[in-house]
Amino acid sequence: MADIARATALEHGMFPEGAAVVALVSGGADSVALLRLLVSGAFGDLQGRIRVLHVDHMLRGADSLADAAFVEALAAELSVPCRVVRYDVADFAEQEGLNLEDAGRRVRYRFAEQEADALTDELGAPRSRARIAVAHTLDDHVETFLMRLLTGAGASGLRGIRPVRGRVVRPLLGVRRSEVREWLAAQGAEWREDATNADTARTRAWVRAELLPVIESRFPSFAQTTERTLRILADEDDLLAEMAEAFARDFATVAPERVEFDKARMATLSRAMARRTVRAALTVAFPDAGRLEAEHVEALIEGLSCESFARDLPFGLRAETEYATLAVSRRGHAPAPIEPCLLEVPGRADLGAAGVLVARHAEPGEMPATRDAAVVDADRIEVPLVVDAPRPGDRIRPLGMAGTKKLHDVFVDAKVPRRLRPVTPVVRCGDEVVWVAGLVTSDRFKVTAATQRAVVLEWERP
Numbered sequence: 001m002a003d004i005a006r007a008t009a010l011e012h013g014m015f016p017e018g019a020a021v022v023a024l025v026s027g028g029a030d031s032v033a034l035l036r037l038l039v040s041g042a043f044g045d046l047q048g049r050i051r052v053l054h055v056d057h058m059l060r061g062a063d064s065l066a067d068a069a070f071v072e073a074l075a076a077e078l079s080v081p082c083r084v085v086r087y088d089v090a091d092f093a094e095q096e097g098l099n100l101e102d103a104g105r106r107v108r109y110r111f112a113e114q115e116a117d118a119l120t121d122e123l124g125a126p127r128s129r130a131r132i133a134v135a136h137t138l139d140d141h142v143e144t145f146l147m148r149l150l151t152g153a154g155a156s157g158l159r160g161i162r163p164v165r166g167r168v169v170r171p172l173l174g175v176r177r178s179e180v181r182e183w184l185a186a187q188g189a190e191w192r193e194d195a196t197n198a199d200t201a202r203t204r205a206w207v208r209a210e211l212l213p214v215i216e217s218r219f220p221s222f223a224q225t226t227e228r229t230l231r232i233l234a235d236e237d238d239l240l241a242e243m244a245e246a247f248a249r250d251f252a253t254v255a256p257e258r259v260e261f262d263k264a265r266m267a268t269l270s271r272a273m274a275r276r277t278v279r280a281a282l283t284v285a286f287p288d289a290g291r292l293e294a295e296h297v298e299a300l301i302e303g304l305s306c307e308s309f310a311r312d313l314p315f316g317l318r319a320e321t322e323y324a325t326l327a328v329s330r331r332g333h334a335p336a337p338i339e340p341c342l343l344e345v346p347g348r349a350d351l352g353a354a355g356v357l358v359a360r361h362a363e364p365g366e367m368p369a370t371r372d373a374a375v376v377d378a379d380r381i382e383v384p385l386v387v388d389a390p391r392p393g394d395r396i397r398p399l400g401m402a403g404t405k406k407l408h409d410v411f412v413d414a415k416v417p418r419r420l421r422p423v424t425p426v427v428r429c430g431d432e433v434v435w436v437a438g439l440v441t442s443d444r445f446k447v448t449a450a451t452q453r454a455v456v457l458e459w460e461r462p
Contacts, residue, residue: 244276
């Protein structure tokens with residue numbers, strides 16, 4: 001068993017030189033074996049760089065307290081520092097709308113990440129050297145595959161448990177649960193049994209106690225052959241994931257709390273690759289989005305080909321089309337409209353989330369350098385100018401036009417998304433619109449051959 005675990009750790013580079021390891025120890029056979037292997041030097045010399053973390057979910061009363069006491073005693077026997085955290089997982093699950101298994105997993109990893117940071121800080125090591133060792137075995141790997149096969153999953157889900165994910169490492173993933181118990185028994189080592197693991201009302205327990213034994217009675221090598229199949233799936237999944245990440249970089253604009261997909265470019269992808277690209281981009285901006293269900297991703301794929309699409313998604317997300325893009329953002333994450341402010345000449349107005357507007361004197365013959373600049377006749381404006389957001393009923397007389405045009409129509413013609421209109425600066429002289437930043441200048445304030453003095457208005461976008 002130790003040889004298999006060591007080979008798994010070496011194959012996946014689980015414990016680099018100078019690694020600091022937080023071992024998640026429940027008190028069960030698998031985690032006890034993992035801790036004993038870590039202390040024994042099976043994965044290299046980790047002396048002084050191992051910590052034990054036990055999370056009491058407060059679900060089993062006296063048994064939970066006994067588990068914690070057992071882990072503390074084991075850590076003391078092995079001379080490894082130990083931290084026990086008690087956390088009401090049932091209450092957390094109710095508040096977050098999660099099942100107990102998912103809630104417990106989130107809580108454990110949250111505390112494990114905190115402990116890993118604290119350990120590396122204490123040792124003066126970079127946090128990138130931290131590892132969180134978890135005792136999943138080959139049986140867990142196969143059970144997870146069967147559970148996802150029964151409940152439905154794509155290739156990424158069917159690959160089972162990853163040997164390495166971020167700082168989390170699983171050196172026992174190639175070892176059978178029975179081999180772990182045999183190894184512990186040969187050493188006279190004790191462990192705790194969790195009675196809930198035998199509750200077949202839980203899907204994993206049912207797969208473990210009833211389904212897997214039936215399969216193995218007909219196919220004794222099922223676990224080993226499944227492991228080989230899962231390796232192939234994992235290799236192919238990794239290749240497709242790399243491709244999807246590249247497409248996500250090229251076909252989507254990812255910013256904090258927002259992703260915009262280029263609809264035309266996304267249309268060039270096969271449906272299968274579009275699914276992966278959507279997930280890859282969303283996961284960068286919204287880590288929770290990795291757990292979006294297939295139906296939500298399919299809805300987004302359909303939305304890419306719609307002119308008008310809007311849908312609320314889990315985790316507080318909303319998707320909607322904005323002309324050439326499909327945008328996904330946090331609900332209620334729209335920037336606040338520009339607050340009215342004065343702009344002197346020369347002067348500068350800080351517009352917060354809308355950027356900065358600058359006014360300066362210029363020669364009459366100066367031409368705007370970009371669409372985010374405009375030149376107006378200084379003698380036709382009254383200083384200070386007013387800068388604010390578009391108002392209902394606003395109109396402007398665009399350069400070269402005899403009549404006026406609604407600002408609403410200006411935005412529509414320029415395909416400015418609705419969410420960006422309140423943060424597009426409008427420069428006013430009294431009640432008249434002088435310039436809609438980046439879009440159109442009023443003909444009334446234009447520079448002519450008779451202009452003696454000019455003012456340049458420049459918008460520095462956020």
